[in-house]
Amino acid sequence: MIQAQKGTKDVLPQEAYKWHYVEGKLRKIAEEYGCREIRTPAFEATELFTRGVGETTDVVQKEMYTFEDKGGRSITLKPEGTAPAVRAFIESSLYSEAQPTKLYYFTPVFRYENVQKGRFREHHQFGVEVFGAPAASLDAETISLAMRAISEVGIDNLKLHINSIGCPKCRKAYNDALKGFLKDNLNNLCKTCNSRYEKNPMRILDCKEEKCKVITKTAPVILDYICDDCKEHMDKLKGYLEAMGISYEVDPYIVRGLDYYSKTVFEIINNDITVCGGGRYDYLIEQIGGPSMPAVGFGMGLERLIMTIEGAGLEIPKPDHIQLYIGSMGEKASLEAMKLTYELRKKGIKCDCDHMGRSVKAQMKYANKLGAKYSLVLGEDELDKRVARLKKMEDGSTIDINIDDYEAVSRIIKGE
Structure with missing residues (x-):
């Protein structure tokens, strides 16, 4: 792999x-x-x-x-x-x-x-x-x-x-002082710091090698220069x-x-x-x-x-992944679910519907897994009456909605 x-x-x-x-x-x-x-x-x-x-x-x-x-x-x-x-x-x-x-x-x-x-x-x-x-x-x-x-x-x-x-004007004097300080310890510095001694001695102060850190601990400080x-x-x-x-x-x-x-x-x-x-x-x-x-x-x-x-133990707030899951029973209801999903997405609603041919029970289980805030199920009765029951997943409360009134449905889901 x-x-x-x-x-x-x-x-x-x-x-x-x-x-x-x-x-x-x-x-x-x-x-x-x-x-x-x-x-x-x-x-x-x-x-x-x-x-x-x-x-x-x-x-x-x-x-x-x-x-x-x-x-x-x-x-x-x-x-x-x-x-x-x-x-x-x-x-x-x-x-x-x-x-x-x-x-x-x-x-x-x-x-x-x-x-x-x-x-x-x-x-x-x-x-x-x-x-x-x-x-x-x-x-x-x-x-x-x-x-x-x-x-x-x-x-x-x-x-x-x-x-x-x-x-550059004042750093030259500091580099000279630093080189003077490091001169007697050159053999104890790492190979990289030895190469920096002539070109850029101040880089030695940034070395992560422990032996170099010990040597530079008492080095002159640039604020004095x-x-x-x-x-x-x-x-x-x-x-x-x-x-x-x-x-x-x-x-x-x-x-x-x-x-x-x-x-x-x-x-x-x-x-x-x-x-x-x-x-x-x-x-x-x-x-x-x-x-x-x-x-x-x-x-x-x-x-x-x-x-x-x-x-620090701080919680980063999780956004709603799916606000509405639309379940369906049968091919005709599946087409209507796809249409409703499409129209509500255009209204800014994060929603999804079934693409796996699951049973209604399995669809609702999947809606739970997605963390959907609301769900509804479309079947023959809902299609005939153009009314479906919108369920709030958190507490099970329901409200009947007109499945053709996309604006009203989106306002309910947005809490407006």
């Missing part, structure tokens, strides 16, 4: 409603903030990620699904959502419109990594990207959107951690968060796993699990080939978000 690949998961009908619920909440919040939806392809030119995400990141070095297509081009399944959104922003000349441009997306992302609870090789991400404004107020607004979105699906006990990782401009930006961000009543904690060890970040980085944590992360990336648009333009954004994994909701 062919099975789903390791690190992937089918979303079956009995689970899909959870995704609809969460995605609906996130979409509503994003649009309240003025964001518009963007959809980008599942694969991109590999160069987009090596240039944008960074050659020394775990994502590029270890996790990307990269292959050569039949035209000899190097193609990569997208491992994150920001770089493709930036590519689309540049390619479609959205930078020529009035700024800021606020975008959101739902997208699958692909990373070849160790499979564990809440971590898959294909997972789905909700992201927000805002282009065109350098102000710290936009950082704060983006963070507030993320915090509200998570709260809206019922998750509380959220902790916001913020940091500044500076800009940021320039006056970056410090002012951080102070303004704090002021905006405080004005909105959003509590935060400064965590000097947040660096995020992607190279495009500058100045603000943040993580939102629930019970020691990071459910959202993001920050400012003022140089990525130019780096990929667009104009010099600042940006800020975040991403959150939907699988992890749903897992967090369930872990």
